[in-house]
Amino acid sequence: MSFELNPTIPRSGRISRILAGTLGQKRKNRICPAHPRLDGKRALVTGGAAGVGEFVSRGLMERGAQVTTMARGLSHGSGFLPGADTLMVDLGDPLSIVSAIDCLGETPFDLVICNAGLLPKKAEKTVMELEKTFAVNVLGHHILYRLLIERNLLTRNARIVMTTGDIYILAKACSADIPYDSANKVYARSKLGNLWQVAELKRRYPNLHPIAVHPGVVASGFIGSKTGFFAWLRSVQLISEEAGAQASLIGATQDLPPGAYWHNTMGVVALQAGDPALDSNGASCLWGQLESLAAPLLK
Numbered sequence: 001m002s003f004e005l006n007p008t009i010p011r012s013g014r015i016s017r018i019l020a021g022t023l024g025q026k027r028k029n030r031i032c033p034a035h036p037r038l039d040g041k042r043a044l045v046t047g048g049a050a051g052v053g054e055f056v057s058r059g060l061m062e063r064g065a066q067v068t069t070m071a072r073g074l075s076h077g078s079g080f081l082p083g084a085d086t087l088m089v090d091l092g093d094p095l096s097i098v099s100a101i102d103c104l105g106e107t108p109f110d111l112v113i114c115n116a117g118l119l120p121k122k123a124e125k126t127v128m129e130l131e132k133t134f135a136v137n138v139l140g141h142h143i144l145y146r147l148l149i150e151r152n153l154l155t156r157n158a159r160i161v162m163t164t165g166d167i168y169i170l171a172k173a174c175s176a177d178i179p180y181d182s183a184n185k186v187y188a189r190s191k192l193g194n195l196w197q198v199a200e201l202k203r204r205y206p207n208l209h210p211i212a213v214h215p216g217v218v219a220s221g222f223i224g225s226k227t228g229f230f231a232w233l234r235s236v237q238l239i240s241e242e243a244g245a246q247a248s249l250i251g252a253t254q255d256l257p258p259g260a261y262w263h264n265t266m267g268v269v270a271l272q273a274g275d276p277a278l279d280s281n282g283a284s285c286l287w288g289q290l291e292s293l294a295a296p297l298l299k
Helices: 014-022 051-062 092-103 132-151 166-170 183-204 227-238 246-253 279-297
Strands: 042-046 067-071 085-088 110-115 154-163 209-214 261-263
Touching: 014 166, 042 051, 042 132, 051 067, 051 110, 051 246, 092 132, 092 261, 092 279, 110 132, 110 246, 132 154, 132 279, 154 183, 154 246, 183 209, 183 227, 183 279, 227 246, 246 261
Parallel strands: 042 067, 042 110, 067 085, 110 154, 154 209, 209 261
Antiparallel strands: none
């Protein structure tokens, strides 16, 4: 499939939009070009040693980048990442993030890929007594990029590529004080939060280049059953982890405008009025809450 950047208007209706992005996505998934190269660039990838993140890390290294990964564990399939520096980090534990950043040295990063994500099967809380999905998917990444900003560890126009997902369309709010109700609901809220983070980063830090990406619906540990209908869905409709990495690689390398939302099958998405991702008040409120939670670590 040819690579182009013309904006696409998504389907109206929440379920029809999600289905449109899932059905036939193996055929429609956009592949990242081999160029431009990233020689001499430094990249930081959360969740970058397993799953989709492993293939993001590999793709960046193939293009010449020096990669540091932050991950809770290593891939069970492909093994270690030769040439990458790996730090063991729990994004649900702010002190773990601080300790990892203390190990990064003083050379700034050109790319930060916020890839790590959590889809819990049951209610869990972190050491901060926060719902775990929010803490990992949203707050953990906020603490990460804010510490990088405060410590001058990002180059001018550094790209921050945030993994989101079209499931966000099912949510209207994202906040630390919303309790766990179901896996899909907390995950959808966190993905809406990720889009709001990109919007606020664009507004508050014009010297940075934030991008949101939808990697596709990936046949990974997030999507479960090995038998019956869901096994069929996995084999016929869902894309591989390597294919799912293409969106982040496109966000990291291609000429996308700051604040863009890149979708693995639609390309650049032209969000329409009424879309929850365009709720500027919700985005601002979330940012304020994240800043309050992160404040003790930013001193």
